[in-house]
Amino acid sequence: MPVAVHDPVTDEIPGIEVELVAESAADPQLLLHRYISREKNFLVKFPTPQHVYTVASKGHPSVFEKSPLADCLSCAENNAPILIDFAPDDPTDPRNFSTQRKYVITVVLIALLLNSTFASSVTSGASKAIGTHFGSSTIVTTLLISLFMVGFVIGPLFWAPMSEHVGRKYILLSSFTLYFIFSIACALAPSIGSLIAFRFLQGLSATCPIAVSGGVFADIYSDPIKRGRAVALFCGSTIMGSLSGPFIAGYVSTSYLGWRWVFWLTAIFAGVTLMCTSLVLPETFRPILMMRRAQKLRKEGHNVVAAYELEDKDLKGVVLHVLMRPLKMLFKEIIVAAICLYVGFTYGLLYMFFQAYPVIFQQERGMSPGKGSLMLLPIGLGAALTTVAHYMYDIRIQRLKAMPGKVISMELERLPVTIVTAWFLPIGLFWLAWTSYNRIPFAITMIGGVFFGLGFTSLFIGFLNYATDCYKIYAASAHGIMSVTRSIIAASLPLFAPAMYDRLGVHWATTLWAFISLAMAPIPILFFKYGHLLRERSAFTSSLATQNL
Incomplete structure (x- = not known):
């Protein structure tokens, strides 16, 4: 079940395709979007545009939601980075x-x-x-x-x-x-x-x-x-x-x-x-805050990325898309x-x-x-x-x-x-x-x-x-x-x-x-x-x- 995401205004996040496979009858879209780490308090959304990976649940959705972030990362084929965002109840949002x-x-x-x-x-x-x-x-x-x-x-x-x-x-x-x-x-x-x-x-x-x-x-x-x-x-x-x-x-x-x-x-x-x-x-500014969090997590060994980091950072990109x-x-x-x-x-x-x-x-x-x-x-x-x-x-x-x-x-x-x-x-x-x-x-x-x-x-x-x-x-x-x-x-x-x-x-x-x-x-x-x-x-x-x- 491919999912495509595209920003028609700025092209800052090009097309992203994610293939989802569930081992249970649970809705895989729900598993992807509702996963929240108790330790890191993240909402897992999409991977980087460079990778297509498979997310497989370990059973009941509630078990998946309560797993630590490292367990979720181990579900990704080829160790593809996961795009993270704020959880709905994140106090730092x-x-x-x-x-x-x-x-x-x-x-x-x-x-x-x-x-x-x-x-x-x-x-x-x-x-x-x-x-x-x-x-x-x-x-x-x-x-x-x-x-x-x-x-x-x-x-x-x-x-x-x-x-x-x-x-x-x-x-x-x-x-x-x-x-x-x-x-x-x-x-x-x-x-x-x-x-x-x-x-x-x-x-x-x-x-x-x-x-x-x-x-x-x-x-x-x-x-x-x-x-x-x-x-x-x-x-x-x-x-x-x-x-x-x-x-x-x-x-x-x-x-x-x-x-x-x-x-x-x-x-x-x-x-x-x-x-x-x-x-x-x-x-x-939420994108900047999530970028800083992703940088900190990578230093701790987690393979994650923030949406803001996918944007074009060269001078031409900044001028065209930002200024x-x-x-x-x-x-x-x-x-x-x-x-x-x-x-x-x-x-x-x-x-x-x-x-x-x-x-x-x-x-x-x-x-x-x-x-x-x-x-x-x-x-x-x-x-x-x-x-x-x-x-x-x-x-x-x-x-x-x-x-x-x-x-x-x-x-x-x-x-x-x-x-x-x-x-x-x-x-x-x-x-x-x-x-x-x-x-x-x-x-x-x-x-x-x-x-x-x-x-x-x-x-x-x-x-x-x-x-x-x-x-x-x-x-x-x-x-x-x-x-x-x-x-x-x-x-x-x-x-x-x-x-x-x-x-x-x-x-x-x-x-x-x-x-x-x-x-x-x-x-x-x-x-x-x-x-x-x-x-x-x-x-x-x-x-x-x-x-x-």
Whole structure:
């Protein structure tokens, strides 16, 4: 009874044929897949593609299951290596980590994210002080954000796929160490040119948590409900970090501390987070963990191999199968391309606001940088409200799943809240556009930020969860290319936002963005109606279904 396994997406594990022979009436497939060693706690799956071997039971399946690993190996003809994987109850499998340990990992990832997003927007609150110190124009100081976002563009193309090649922990720690170093370099920069260069390098290294964390959540949370809640908190933290940057920098840069302490605070925050991460974050990428276990077992004399060791390890293979995976997703996966476009646009709007809000509240209303940055806080309130809404909806879905025979589609599980709240994005923009007159109290104008925060954060939560559910072990690559595209837009919009607002005025410039967001609002509805068809036609999701991942 031959069994063939083939990955149509990456060809990382070519066709594997296994001939099974049973000496009893037991199902040989059951014997192969359910064998668990009491000593080593393995699930035996397939041999290497170089060998075809016969597995024969010694009688009753229960006897076979309780045999030590060496006895199982002796059943293989020609001493062919056996491909091993985690047993369902293996405590070292990240999916089987305790709830408390998963919470700790989630908190660490959120702390890393807060560092990255805080640094991304921090110069918008200190740009006036920096420009005065170096005698630079507004266009030049705007590069402090745009070049940081260019780093956000390039970084995920490397960090995300490499986390699927060498492991999550190594990539997160190495990138964040660089981020810590470049944060100090920004604080000591002797010129505006060196500061811009260090901001680019800071962004290049800071993007890793944004690109990789989705993959870590897929590693540790097999339950979509729990994974969705973790991603919701993660997305909410994205906007909180971005909004706190201008607020804190606005006050620090105008105080006796000066603008350099904006970067010293960034470095201190990064150093503390790096120390905590190195102490508590374990490796979570399952293929890497199983490879390490196979290496250890071979040293003990066992003839075993891990699936990851069957992949092409030469430079060409790494480039084609690993580094090119995010780009392959962007151009071949409609799901990824649509999410990149929509979420990228909304993300760009947020960073454009960091340039537009000073025009609306500081130039037009005469507010100080610190007080003007406070006007961004209602966006954070909207983000908090939509996070709660997604959490409450998750509870409802969990109750529906508990009903006997109830099947919940991925679209029903992830998209309904986003379908409703997506319309708040254009509402918030229209509100901001036509309440920005000086005769209207600024408190009324601020309400538009609540609507914007609701729509913006809900799109992040809904779509990032949907992508994670679709692509599972490839979620880091999907999140990585999403980070690239939204960072390209976020790097571009702030460059021409001041000139756009000067030429069109606050009201019509914001109205233009409102109409574009209104045109995009039906995208979640289209995903809800046709998402299952898109997944059926996807090579990546079809491959995952074949592998039962």
